[in-house]
Amino acid sequence: MGEQKGLTIQGNMATALGAKLSRPDVIPAYPITPSTLFPEKISEYIADGELDASMIRVESEHSAMSACIGASAVGARTCTASASQGIALMHEMLFIAAGMRLPIVMAVGNRAMSAPINIWADHQDTMASRDSGWMQFYAEKNQEGLDLMILAFRIAEDERVLLPAMVGIDGFVLTHTVEGVQAPAQEDVDEFLPPYDPPHGKLDPEEPMTFGSLGTPEYYQELKYDQTKAMDNTPEIIDEIFDEFEEKFGRNYNRITPYRCEDADIILLTMGSMTGTARAAVDEMREEGEKVGLAKLTVFRPFPSDLLKEIAGDVHGLAVVDRNISPGFGGAVFAECAGAFINEKKSPLMKNFIVGLGGREIFKKNFREMYEKTKKAVETGKVEKPVEWINMDEDVMR
Amino acid sequence: MSEDEKKELLASGHRMCAGCGEGTAMRTILNEAGPNSIATVATGCLEVTTTAFPQTAWEIPLIHAAFENAASVAAGIESALKQMDKKGETNILSFAGDGGTFDIGFQALSGMFERKHNVTHICLDNEAYMNTGIQRCSSTPYGASTTTSPKGKYSIGEDRPKKPIARIASAHDIPYAATACIGYINDLKKKVNKALEADGPAFLHVFAPCPTGWRHGSSDTIELAKLAVETGVFVLWEAEDGNICDLNVTYKPKERKPVEEYLKKQRRFAHLTEEHIEKIQKEVDEKCEEYGF
Numbered sequence: 001m002g003e004q005k006g007l008t009i010q011g012n013m014a015t016a017l018g019a020k021l022s023r024p025d026v027i028p029a030y031p032i033t034p035s036t037l038f039p040e041k042i043s044e045y046i047a048d049g050e051l052d053a054s055m056i057r058v059e060s061e062h063s064a065m066s067a068c069i070g071a072s073a074v075g076a077r078t079c080t081a082s083a084s085q086g087i088a089l090m091h092e093m094l095f096i097a098a099g100m101r102l103p104i105v106m107a108v109g110n111r112a113m114s115a116p117i118n119i120w121a122d123h124q125d126t127m128a129s130r131d132s133g134w135m136q137f138y139a140e141k142n143q144e145g146l147d148l149m150i151l152a153f154r155i156a157e158d159e160r161v162l163l164p165a166m167v168g169i170d171g172f173v174l175t176h177t178v179e180g181v182q183a184p185a186q187e188d189v190d191e192f193l194p195p196y197d198p199p200h201g202k203l204d205p206e207e208p209m210t211f212g213s214l215g216t217p218e219y220y221q222e223l224k225y226d227q228t229k230a231m232d233n234t235p236e237i238i239d240e241i242f243d244e245f246e247e248k249f250g251r252n253y254n255r256i257t258p259y260r261c262e263d264a265d266i267i268l269l270t271m272g273s274m275t276g277t278a279r280a281a282v283d284e285m286r287e288e289g290e291k292v293g294l295a296k297l298t299v300f301r302p303f304p305s306d307l308l309k310e311i312a313g314d315v316h317g318l319a320v321v322d323r324n325i326s327p328g329f330g331g332a333v334f335a336e337c338a339g340a341f342i343n344e345k346k347s348p349l350m351k352n353f354i355v356g357l358g359g360r361e362i363f364k365k366n367f368r369e370m371y372e373k374t375k376k377a378v379e380t381g382k383v384e385k386p387v388e389w390i391n392m393d394e395d396v397m398r
Numbered sequence: 399m400s401e402d403e404k405k406e407l408l409a410s411g412h413r414m415c416a417g418c419g420e421g422t423a424m425r426t427i428l429n430e431a432g433p434n435s436i437a438t439v440a441t442g443c444l445e446v447t448t449t450a451f452p453q454t455a456w457e458i459p460l461i462h463a464a465f466e467n468a469a470s471v472a473a474g475i476e477s478a479l480k481q482m483d484k485k486g487e488t489n490i491l492s493f494a495g496d497g498g499t500f501d502i503g504f505q506a507l508s509g510m511f512e513r514k515h516n517v518t519h520i521c522l523d524n525e526a527y528m529n530t531g532i533q534r535c536s537s538t539p540y541g542a543s544t545t546t547s548p549k550g551k552y553s554i555g556e557d558r559p560k561k562p563i564a565r566i567a568s569a570h571d572i573p574y575a576a577t578a579c580i581g582y583i584n585d586l587k588k589k590v591n592k593a594l595e596a597d598g599p600a601f602l603h604v605f606a607p608c609p610t611g612w613r614h615g616s617s618d619t620i621e622l623a624k625l626a627v628e629t630g631v632f633v634l635w636e637a638e639d640g641n642i643c644d645l646n647v648t649y650k651p652k653e654r655k656p657v658e659e660y661l662k663k664q665r666r667f668a669h670l671t672e673e674h675i676e677k678i679q680k681e682v683d684e685k686c687e688e689y690g691f
Contacts, residue, residue: 025481028474054481056473059509063470066463066506070438070474073461076482078474096463203459203475205434205488210454212445212462219451 002185004249011174012037014142014181015081015107015167018149020051021189022105025076028056028067030086033119034171035109038081061086065093065104072102073211075202077153077195079104083171084111084125091129097164098133099227100211103156103196104164106134107149110272110323111171112358120359121170123272123324126300127332133227135165135234136301140275142179144298145169147251150189155241159199161234163227170273170323172359184249192248234302255304257296258311260286264293266317266374267348269308271297271333274323274355274362281367292371297333305340317374318348321367323356330354330387349378352387366390405457407433412455413447417616419606419623420444420522422580427491427520427604430590433458435489436479438472440498441465443529444522466502468492469510472517480516489594490516496523496537499603500563511570511599518593518600521563524608532611536561539631540681541674542666544611549669559681564635567601571640574600576648578634580607581623585634585648592636605632613665625660627651630686650691657682 009017016038019027029039045051058064064080072078082090087108097104108126112118126136137152139145145167152165169175201209215223235255242253260282261267270278275296282294295311297304312318322331329335334352341347353370356362369390377383389397407428414421420443428435436459439445445462448455463471472492479488492510494503499521507519526544527533534547534556543555568575574596578586586604593600607623609616626632628651637645657679661667670678 026474026478028470028477052481054477056477056513058470058473059505059512063467063473063506063509066467066470067474067477069463070461070471070476071478072474074436074475074478074482074484076478078478092464093467100461100463203436203461205436205459208433208457208459210449210456210460210462212460213449213451213454214446215451223451 002187004182004184006180007183008178008180009142010037010176010178011142011145011169012109012176013041014146015149015169016041017183018146019079019105019107020045021184021186022150022153022193023077024053024079026054026056026071026078027080028058028064028071029080030058030061030064030082032061032083032086034111034175035081035083035107037175038107061089062093065090065097068104069093069097069100069102072097072104073100073203075196075198079106081107081109083109084113087125087129088113091132094129094132094134096212101162101227101230102164103153103162105149105152105156106164106166108166108168109171109175110168118358119171121173121273121323122357122359123168126166126168127324129166130301130332133163133231134301135163135231135299136168137165137299138168138272138297139174140273140296142169142174142177143181143251145174146181146183147245147249147253150184150193151241151245151253154193155234155238157196158237158241160237161230163230163234168272173273188248192245231302235304235306238299253298254307255299256307256311257298259294259296261293261295261311263291264315265291266319266371266378267293267295267312267315268319268321268367268370269295269297269333269337270321271300272323274321277362277364278321278367281364284364285368285371290371300333303336303340308337308340309344312348313344313346315348317378318350319370319374320350320352321370322352322354325354325357334387349383350386351377351383354387354389355391360391362391407457408448409455409457413450414443415610415616417609417619419524419580419608419619423522423586423604423606426583426586427590428458430587431489431491431594434487435491436475437491437493438463438468438475440468440494440503442495442498444493444495446529465498467506468494468498468503469517469519470506472519473510473513473515476515476517489518492517492519494519494521495528496521496525497527497535500536500561507567508570511567511572514598516598518602520602520604522604522606524606524611526611528608528611537563541670541678543669544666554674555666555669564601564603565642567603568637568640568642572601573598573639574636576601576636577603577605577632579605579623579627579632581620581627582634582649589636611666614663618663622660622663625655625663628655629657629660630654630682631657631660633685633689635689647689647691654686
């Protein structure tokens with residue numbers, strides 16, 4: 001076991017380093033704020049001879065994902081990076097990558113969707129790709145961004161999985177923010193992540209095979225069932241690989257990580273960089289005697305309904321904090337959480353809070369407010385407004 | 399020649415229409431390219447008629463991803479094989495119809511050319527969106543009636559000229575660009591080989607009549623393909639290294655036939671008046687003068 005190296009780097013550098021340690025063969029990428037530093041760093045690695053890979057400087061994100069598909073289909077380990085409008089432009093190709101069961105990995109700098117144009121953090125971009133068949137991982141800090149890249153390749157390429165994966169780090173809050181990370185030694189990553197060899201065939205003149213056939217109504221539904229089943233089977237494989245990672249590198253990952261939840265009455269559920277602020281707010285409130293806990297969602301797809309029920313099944317209130325909005329419903333994570341408890345005899349009372357859209361700051365006081373509102377609902381047994389927007393201009397809310 | 403090399407690489411039993419020009423083009427091109435090839439194909443007639451699961455007509459590895467990106471998928475394949483030191487002599491072919499080349503696939507194609515991937519893009523041009531039901535494309539010629547440029551009291555059908563795609567492709571300064579036609583198989587074969595031998599991106603614009611969309615008899619396909627060239631409607635040429643000012647016309651008919659002979663065999667042009675035909679003839683004459691015959 002090699003020694004891990006302490007570095008102080010930005011989030012994009014951490015995901016780029018995670019990618020580099022994973023030894024990708026091909027990286028087709030197109031610049032977009034706030035993920036641009038990823039392809040820049042990869043280009044630098046290649047230019048300096050630190051990474052032996054082919055970078056394709058494509059003319060659009062659509063072509064980035066298209067080239068990823070071509071490269072992955074011949075058996076290359078392939079990754080890219082994108083954000084916001086870029087992910088929207090490649091939306092079509094996300095479904096095709098998943099449908100062909102290609103284990104492509106994408107580093108995302110999570111960013112709001114236009115209009116109005118906004119380059120700052122929120123999760124709208126990847127939430128809009130929720131149904132594309134990609135696994136989705138979200139990092140709280142740069143270390144997680146680095147580790148989750150390596151984990152994403154390993155999980156995606158597992159013969160029992162073979163699905164693409166995206167790793168989200170919040171725009172600017174993480175992508176451009178310097179933090180300390182521990183970088184695993186190359187030989188240890190090599191051991192953890194062996195070279196990719198497609199187990200079910202690739203584009204090879206020695207053994208011709210057709211990818212991306214026309215699937216008529218007689219076959220389409222079964223093919224989609226198989227693909228969905230692969231995703232349904234991933235939770236225990238993810239757990240197994242998370243465990244192996246911890247054993248090797250000493251850092252613990254869970255699909256959902258509970259914090260001070262043992263005797264909690266109310267749990268706040270968060271995703272991404274806001275979790276650190278939420279944890280500080282929970283600590284403060286705990287000191288004040290409030291029975292509040294925190295659940296951090298790391299794996300959004302496949303959605304960990306099983307773990308959520310274990311963690312929040314006995315609490316009175318669950319406050320789901322969404323950094324995205326599905327107009328006409330509420331937050332996307334809220335919908336998943338509500339779905340997790342369907343058909344359960346016992347379910348916490350749930351409230352949804354929309355926060356941090358387009359880079360709006362999220363403060364400790366905001367989490368306190370969410371907690372108070374959830375507590376009030378629990379005490380009265382009534383949820384007057386299931387979905388509330390937090391940290392808003394009062395004039396607009398009148 | 400080994401048994402394997404003699405094998406037809408586009409298997410019979412595909413579902414193309416009777417008399418489809420694409421079938422002739424594909425058979426010729428794949429057999430010239432040989433088994434050590436990998437192909438990408440854009441969404442369209444070719445994909446629909448050759449890949450219906452669980453069957454495939456392809457005897458070489460094929461990937462169909464979407465409509466607008468045959469060239470960028472091919473670019474990914476080429477880069478990956480090069481990176482993994484497996485490129486060797488493998489030909490990378492990118493196939494698209496006119497819609498997937500002239501219109502929706504143009505950006506991906508331009509990017510692939512500019513980045514100098516060693517990929518041959520082949521456009522099978524039947525002059526409209528045939529797979530979706532004969533809608534006009536920027537490849538549709540002046541005067542053709544399509545379902546979105548229909549003839550009518552106030553319409554002569556398509557009212558703009560065809561986009562000169564091969565010249566635009568060549569203007570990317572790619573090593574090889576050529577036009578070809580299924581009426582001239584030997585010329586097509588030569589050009590396929592030149593395109594594959596080129597050190598870098600190559601473009602082949604292959605003219606392939608469509609009985610269903612052009613509304614002509616399914617036994618007239620080859621005759622029409624020849625007439626397009628004999629009348630000067632479609633000119634066979636090739637250009638190296640983007641040298642379109644000094645391109646090589648590979649076939650000059652001794653005596654050009656009147657365009658009417660070509661137009662009158664197709665119901666998409668049946669509504670054209672003598673005046674319209676004169677206008678088309680004049681434009682063809684001017685074009686042929688430019689090409690030097």
